[in-house]
Amino acid sequence: VYVDEFKRGYFPESCPPSSHVTLIFPKTDKTKGDVTVHWMDGGIQPERPDELGANELFGDGGNGTLFIGTKGKMMASTYGDDPRLLPLSRNQEVKVPQTLARVPGQANGHYGQWVEACLAGYGKKQVSSPFETAGPLTEALLMANLAVRGYDLQRPKTSGKGFDYPGRGLKLLWDNQQMRITNLDEVNRFVKRDYRAGWKLA
Incomplete structure (x- = not known):
């Protein structure tokens, strides 16, 4: 966000007006090669198809x-x-041909399906978006958020004057087993928080 002529503002706690994040998923036994996903928001759109x-x-x-x-x-x-x-x-x-059953009621139907599954108990009702699918999807979108947050990370210059932005110009590498970025450790503070003494997640 520019706050003056050629002067960029610094608002690390808020999202930018628009963003374009590129996610690259390596080849698996279900794909012919890497799969590239472009996430665009804030009015940014891909080129109109011919x-x-x-x-x-x-x-x-x-x-x-x-x-x-x-x-x-x-x-x-x-x-x-x-x-x-x-x-x-x-x-x-x-x-x-339709091979998967549709959830009646569109978005509201999915909410209802979720409630019914909770009432039935774990593993007792099949849902159209199980954690095995929804979890990795959510993880992918949160990686996009890491890229956006990482772009505005500040690191004081060794000269003591001004800041460097180490997250700009990098291709962030995600280790989904360790749940962390491997080539820019500062970004990992957005993945998990350090709880104060006396509080922790089991």
């Missing part, structure tokens, strides 16, 4: 998701709603 017509809405006009695969592209609206192939004419040609 396959989209001039009068066709990108996403839902303000939010959405764009998938770029080896055989084509697909877009969706907010929270993955209404997925459709690009160009949109392909949706008349390609019919994908």
Whole structure:
């Protein structure tokens, strides 16, 4: 955030007006290679796909998701709603069989499913977004937050005048087994807090 001409403000406790974070997930036995995810907010959007017509809405006009695969592209609206192939004419040609049961009631249905599972007890009711799926997804988005927070980390210059910003220009490396950034230790203070004496999590 610029507070004056060519003068950047420093607000480490608040999020920026916009951000673009790139997450790279290494190849697994379920992918053909690394998977790159771009998270954009605050009005930043990916380049409009060439396959989209001039009068066709990108996403839902303000939010959405764009998938770029080896055989084509697909877009969706907010929270993955209404997925459709690009160009949109392909949706008349390609019919994908439904293999997963849908949760009735959309977002409210997911909340209800969560409550029902809690009442039933652990492992007694199948849910559409179990911890095995939701946990890594949440972890990935929190890594994006680490990148944003790390960008504004200040380190006093050895000269005693001004600050360096060690989190800028780096590619942060995440160890999901140890739950920590391995190449910029200062960022790890945002992962876990040090509880004062007399308080701890078991």
